[in-house]
Amino acid sequence: MCSGVGLQGIAWAVGGTIFTLVYCTAGISGGHINPAVTFGLLLARKLSLTRAIFYMVMQCLGAICGAGVVKSFERSEYELLGGGTNTLNPKYSKSTGLVAEIIGTFVLVYTVFSATDAKRNARDSHVPILAPLPIGFAVFIVHLATLPITGTGINPARSLGAAVVYNRKQAWDDHWIFWVGPFIGAGLAASYHQVVIRALPFKSKATL
Template sequence: MPIEDVSIETTEAAGPQKVPYWDPPPAPLLETSELMKWSLYRALIAEFVATLIFLYVSIATVIGYKDQSKALACNGVGFLGVAWSFGATIFILVYCIGGISGGHINPAVTFGLFVGRKLSLLRTVLYIVAQCLGAICGVAIVKGITGDQYSLLGGGANSVADGFSVVAGLGAEIMGTFVLVYTVFSATDPKRTARDSFIPVLVPLPIGFAVFVVHLATIPITGTGINPARSLGAAVIFGEAWKNHWIFWVGPLIGATAAALYHKLVLRGEAAKALGSFRSTSATV
């Protein structure tokens, strides 16, 4: 058998080759030089427009469903359709702007990435402002189109459902956001991407599905926030949804922080690495 044939067979038997990965350094806490870069403002515009579109599509779906089901409960898209609207819209938008801004479209995701040292404080604050303004504008467009129906049908605002306590609502928001941000970290992990480089996994897909399944679980409890901008936009335009609004900020921020720390310290083993470094240093003293 020719030598070249042997090498070919050996390579094929070895299976897919792993691609080396590179972890970017932690983002600086304060990076004012970003203010001089067009890439920052392009990212802010992308986050604003994407959040506007997200709120427009999702809140319009909620209002449409409630309008159609007024006479007969089986009319309209139902909870399943609402969940699909939120999840599929996120999938589309993350696909569209992921290469420009990272495709956060959610202050909780942005805050989680800040905790994970993926973003500077400046970019984090500006992203959250852009997302909140986009959400308000998106819901305002829905109100302008649907008219009186918007106010009569609750404005798509989040609230703790009857039969559930504030603590239960807070817990649902924490857990739902944990699932989402955990998925974001896992889907964008450079180590996982390199290890599974031979598997054609589209990053926005698991993120969109995470939003979808969390909505299925949480709509009956809080209407599903897991996105402070989404909750704020509906509350501002509806104007009557401020009771217990704080849980739609505190819950997602706690869930995002927990997911970021879990991924960073446990899954990526940074806690064990730090402990091992401490022990080795102590042994040489």
């Protein structure tokens, strides 16, 4: 379990890293570094099936390579910390872990939709948004909430990469949670954004 300071440090580190990665890759791939986000955008018809599958495969391969690099440089800490794999805290049930991953991913994917929606950008042009910033903060907040429960998955590629390289029983016992939860959460976020938010009447100017 993480201490209070440790939990905040991890959350800030991951949130900041996501902000940096999305900012750096937005002009290349649109910032696709998470299969759940890619799946949500696929459901919203913001990219093709072929491109979505390609992104997901590359995300998983990148995660495996990244985990391998960490293991090669920090072998003792790597083994001590269980390879950084996502595992369900034994204090919580599988259903609780699944719900945590669903809600956490919903928050992330909905934030992505909100920060990148062209209709909203036109409606709220008086509110400048640097898209990677709210996305990074969403990741930070979700980590604060779910680290004690599941170690915070919300990214199936990240969970898979760590599990493949560590490859111990504990890494695979509840691994399904870190795929099913994020994909359900992403699907709910895409549906909510398309059916509810996009249906709101367009306003060219804000009324204060």
